[in-house]
Amino acid sequence: MKECKDHLGNCYKSITAMCRAYNISSSLFNRRISAGKSIEEALTTAVGCKDHKGNIYKSRGEMAKAYGIKEKTLNNRLRLGYSMEEALTKSLYVCRNRYTDHLGNKFSSLKDMCAYHNISIDGYEKGIKLGKSLENILEHINIRDHEGNGFSSIDDMCGHWGITRHTYFNRIKRGLSMQEALTQPIKSRKPGKRCVYEGREYSSLNELYRHYGIHEYAVSYIMCRYKLSRNDAIKYLIENGRCKLGRQE
Numbered sequence: 001m002k003e004c005k006d007h008l009g010n011c012y013k014s015i016t017a018m019c020r021a022y023n024i025s026s027s028l029f030n031r032r033i034s035a036g037k038s039i040e041e042a043l044t045t046a047v048g049c050k051d052h053k054g055n056i057y058k059s060r061g062e063m064a065k066a067y068g069i070k071e072k073t074l075n076n077r078l079r080l081g082y083s084m085e086e087a088l089t090k091s092l093y094v095c096r097n098r099y100t101d102h103l104g105n106k107f108s109s110l111k112d113m114c115a116y117h118n119i120s121i122d123g124y125e126k127g128i129k130l131g132k133s134l135e136n137i138l139e140h141i142n143i144r145d146h147e148g149n150g151f152s153s154i155d156d157m158c159g160h161w162g163i164t165r166h167t168y169f170n171r172i173k174r175g176l177s178m179q180e181a182l183t184q185p186i187k188s189r190k191p192g193k194r195c196v197y198e199g200r201e202y203s204s205l206n207e208l209y210r211h212y213g214i215h216e217y218a219v220s221y222i223m224c225r226y227k228l229s230r231n232d233a234i235k236y237l238i239e240n241g242r243c244k245l246g247r248q249e
Contacts, residue, residue, distance in 0.1 A: 007040035052085035102135035146179035162215020186216065197231060212238055
């Protein structure tokens, strides 16, 4: 084996022997050298974990024990974005309400917060990995319209604006903006038969829809989604404020 010297000029029969003298593994020494460290840094840099005060510990578990907390607690806090000092010194009592949703509600655990918002922990963590905001994750928002309204799907967004998914994508393909695709009026159809709603007669469904400011496709969407009659779908849209044109007297 080829002899080697440390930073002090001491000679060793091999790198393994030199590393053994400094109580580190040869693989760690080689990794440090490959990372651009000098021989002195590779041999003398302490092995283990360092706290915010610069104290060195053999392991993260030993460091956590020195501060009177569990290693799992330390790991969870660091994963949540705590600084090393906060993770080691924050009291357990304060940490009980660590999880706060976008509405300001506090929870003792991630499980409780997810259960409150009817979302799985896997779904929450997937949203975090995708870079979604906390509000979008907990409110099941996957898309927002030009006004900032959140929806769980494109179908829901289109239904809110009274158009079909097919119409929306056709308009987008033609180069229209989201606002134009959602708000451009549907070409009027031929007048239909007379109809009655809430004791009042209308010359056609279009007149009824215009009176309440309801989109024709919104009615169809609600009928299909909730298995409602036309009159019940109209009532649903009126009661839930889903009218876009404004009621006309």
